Amino acid sequence: MLNYKKLVKFLGFKLGTLMILLMAVSVISFILIEISPTDPVRIYVGEMSISQEKLNDLNEYWGVNQSLYVKVVNWLDNLAHGNLGISLIYRIPVTEVISERFSASFMLMFLSWIFSGVLGFFLGVLAGFKRGTFIDKGVKIYSYVIYAAPVFWIAMILLMIFSVELGWFPSGLAVPIGKVSGSVTLLEWLHRLVLPVLTLSITGIAQIALFTRSKLIEVSSSDYFLFAKARGEKGWSLIKRHGIRNILLPAITLQFLSFSELFGGTVLVEQVFSYPGLGQAAVTAGTQSDIPLLLGIVLVSTIFVFCGNSIADLLYKFVDPRIRESEANDF
Amino acid sequence: MLKDENNEWINVNNEVNDNKEIYNKAKNRVPKVLLSASNISISFSQYSKGLKKIVLNVVENLDLSVHEGEIVAILGSSGSGKSLLAHAILGILPGNSVLKGEMEYNGQILDQKLKEELRGNEIALIPQSVDFLDPLMKIGDQIIGDIEDEKEKEEKRKEMIKVFKNYDLREDTAYLYPFQLSGGMARKVLFSIALINNPSLIIADEPTPGLDEKSLNETLNYLKIMANEGKGIVLITHDIHAAVSVANKIAIFYSGYLIELNETKNFNKNGDKLLHPYTKALYKSLPQNGFQLFEGSQPMNIEIENQCVYYDRCNQSIKECKYSNPELTEIGNGMKVRCHRLDNTYLNNK
Numbered sequence: 131m132l133n134y135k136k137l138v139k140f141l142g143f144k145l146g147t148l149m150i151l152l153m154a155v156s157v158i159s160f161i162l163i164e165i166s167p168t169d170p171v172r173i174y175v176g177e178m179s180i181s182q183e184k185l186n187d188l189n190e191y192w193g194v195n196q197s198l199y200v201k202v203v204n205w206l207d208n209l210a211h212g213n214l215g216i217s218l219i220y221r222i223p224v225t226e227v228i229s230e231r232f233s234a235s236f237m238l239m240f241l242s243w244i245f246s247g248v249l250g251f252f253l254g255v256l257a258g259f260k261r262g263t264f265i266d267k268g269v270k271i272y273s274y275v276i277y278a279a280p281v282f283w284i285a286m287i288l289l290m291i292f293s294v295e296l297g298w299f300p301s302g303l304a305v306p307i308g309k310v311s312g313s314v315t316l317l318e319w320l321h322r323l324v325l326p327v328l329t330l331s332i333t334g335i336a337q338i339a340l341f342t343r344s345k346l347i348e349v350s351s352s353d354y355f356l357f358a359k360a361r362g363e364k365g366w367s368l369i370k371r372h373g374i375r376n377i378l379l380p381a382i383t384l385q386f387l388s389f390s391e392l393f394g395g396t397v398l399v400e401q402v403f404s405y406p407g408l409g410q411a412a413v414t415a416g417t418q419s420d421i422p423l424l425l426g427i428v429l430v431s432t433i434f435v436f437c438g439n440s441i442a443d444l445l446y447k448f449v450d451p452r453i454r455e456s457e458a459n460d461f
Numbered sequence: 462m463l464k465d466e467n468n469e470w471i472n473v474n475n476e477v478n479d480n481k482e483i484y485n486k487a488k489n490r491v492p493k494v495l496l497s498a499s500n501i502s503i504s505f506s507q508y509s510k511g512l513k514k515i516v517l518n519v520v521e522n523l524d525l526s527v528h529e530g531e532i533v534a535i536l537g538s539s540g541s542g543k544s545l546l547a548h549a550i551l552g553i554l555p556g557n558s559v560l561k562g563e564m565e566y567n568g569q570i571l572d573q574k575l576k577e578e579l580r581g582n583e584i585a586l587i588p589q590s591v592d593f594l595d596p597l598m599k600i601g602d603q604i605i606g607d608i609e610d611e612k613e614k615e616e617k618r619k620e621m622i623k624v625f626k627n628y629d630l631r632e633d634t635a636y637l638y639p640f641q642l643s644g645g646m647a648r649k650v651l652f653s654i655a656l657i658n659n660p661s662l663i664i665a666d667e668p669t670p671g672l673d674e675k676s677l678n679e680t681l682n683y684l685k686i687m688a689n690e691g692k693g694i695v696l697i698t699h700d701i702h703a704a705v706s707v708a709n710k711i712a713i714f715y716s717g718y719l720i721e722l723n724e725t726k727n728f729n730k731n732g733d734k735l736l737h738p739y740t741k742a743l744y745k746s747l748p749q750n751g752f753q754l755f756e757g758s759q760p761m762n763i764e765i766e767n768q769c770v771y772y773d774r775c776n777q778s779i780k781e782c783k784y785s786n787p788e789l790t791e792i793g794n795g796m797k798v799r800c801h802r803l804d805n806t807y808l809n810n811k
Contacts, residue, residue, distance in 0.1 A: 354596065360588075451638050
């Protein structure tokens with residue numbers, strides 16, 4: 131069914147685009163940081179008192195006084211060799227920090243992505259099918275309220291209810307205090323994931339539910355829906371055969387396109403729950419001017435969001451029969 | 462040999478049993494009324510400026526009947542409410558519409574419940590184009606429909622293949638998606654869908670949109686064949702050619718009003734036997750009938766109040782036309798017209 135030649139061509143094209151994008155993002159963010167008033171050497175030195183002479187030596191060593199052009203070229207050169215520098219806060223290579231943090235965040239993002247997608251789609255179909263009933267109104271009100279509410283606020287409310295008042299879940303961190311991360315059982319870890327995942331899920335549901343609902347209503351007023359009715363199809367079978375079939379792909383696509391919002395939400399949620407993921411690392415790197423780490427995270431998040439968008443693209447090109455089986459399909 | 466009531470020969474030499482059968486056949490030859498509609502009005506409630514609710518009448522006081530083996534064309538320009546009539550018969554009007562009047566199917570009162578039962582089985586729709594098929598579902602699955610029982614499904618499949626054969630469609634057409642069909646195939650598929658459950662009444666809603674002459678004739682021929690098999694057909698069209706070449710009766714729609722119901726044979730020569738000034742003007746505007754164009758445009762139904770719908774464009778209007786909308790009047794032979802100047806129409810020309 132799949133056209134492999136086309137697929138390889140598509141992936142090659144996407145890879146090329148990603149390279150150009152990464153280059154542009156890294157250069158632009160590097161320049162932005164360069165013109166910002168942060169002084170990396172000052173942060174490297176930290177609280178230590180240091181003589182002007184030593185400072186000058188350090189400046190010389192780190193190449194602070196080189197021209198912007200040389201700096202950018204050096205940065206790209208290092209980047210090409212996989213060297214993202216050493217984190218100023220953690221004092222270990224940025225790549226290590228990121229890989230450790232990303233694996234923690236990945237589970238959080240993945241679970242909430244799945245939950246919000248499945249539940250949101252289900253609620254959206256239900257609301258569209260039972261249009262005008264109290265179910266529909268309930269889903270709509272929920273979605274609008276959640277849509278308007280900031281993620282961190284919802285996170286804080288959940289935290290107040292479930293860990294402060296009820297004490298069901300720990301209030302933060304991925305590992306119980308006093309334990310080494312290696313010795314944490316899966317259950318303990320999942321226990322700590324519940325609230326962050328819940329927060330991201332209930333916020334993620336709103337968008338997909340509203341989208342699915344309006345898409346289903348749109349499809350229900352289409353000519354082919356009308357004709358299906360005229361052929362005697364009705365009820366849930368009609369919705370299943372002609373409604374869901376036509377809205378599933380756009381909905382999945384939207385879910386992949388929402389990677390950027392997912393990442394943004396993760397940053398806030400991890401901060402509230404002090405969950406040691408990539409998002410929290412991003413906030414720390416930002417507030418404490420850990421420039422190498424910040425740049426590293428920018429690049430990783432770029433790749434992450436790009437992947438989401440590419441998968442959405444891929445789905446359309448290779449799953450939708452109208453595009454899949456048309457002869458002239460170039461991108 | 463004897464002659465029956467329709468003046469056809471009956472063989473009396475057969476056995477009694479056969480005789481009875483033939484007698485019944487002969488009796489049944491008087492075509493049965495399949496669909497009769499009277500006083501049909503369709504209106505929509507809409508919100509115009511602000512929250513002011515207005516009621517928009519799109520079809521008014523329509524009377525129509527369709528017999529077995531008969532093709533009734535509903536002729537009117539775009540926006541005259543023809544398609545809504547089709548949707549009303551099938552019970553698929555949108556939620557904000559109101560349908561008034563009585564419909565009967567085969568002597569039974571055709572209410573929403575019966576419509577839902579009959580549509581797709583007894584009453585079938587032939588839509589305008591392939592856009593009315595689900596773009597993401599294979600043709601076969603759409604024709605067969607949602608059937609759980611495997612055996613029943615297999616029977617439907619066989620039926621489908623039989624119908625496909627009648628239209629020279631290959632069996633594997635069933636595995637194509639709608640976008641893969643050529644124009645000709647698409648029309649055949651749409652006809653196949655209508656015929657799969659062997660309906661008695663077929664509503665063809667603009668089945669000939671902008672077709673070339675060959676495809677047009679082919680499509681009209683399909684309709685003729687259906688009618689010869691005894692099916693009643695409502696042909697909704699704005700193509701006067703199509704209507705004249707296949708229909709038995711032609712109903713003229715203007716701004717939601719049925720303004721004339723006439724026999725197709727009267728649409729010939731110089732159109733003397735046509736009744737309504739609009740129909741006459743329409744007929745004379747055809748290239749082969751003088752190409753006489755007439756001014757003005759069809760008014761929105763909402764704009765008319767207590768005057769003849771055709772008043773603004775009519776060249777034979779009298780004082781009365783401005784102050785009252787004429788009733789649809791039967792003038793014999795099943796012909797009807799909505800005009801104040803009956804004196805000026807066919808009756809006078811006779």
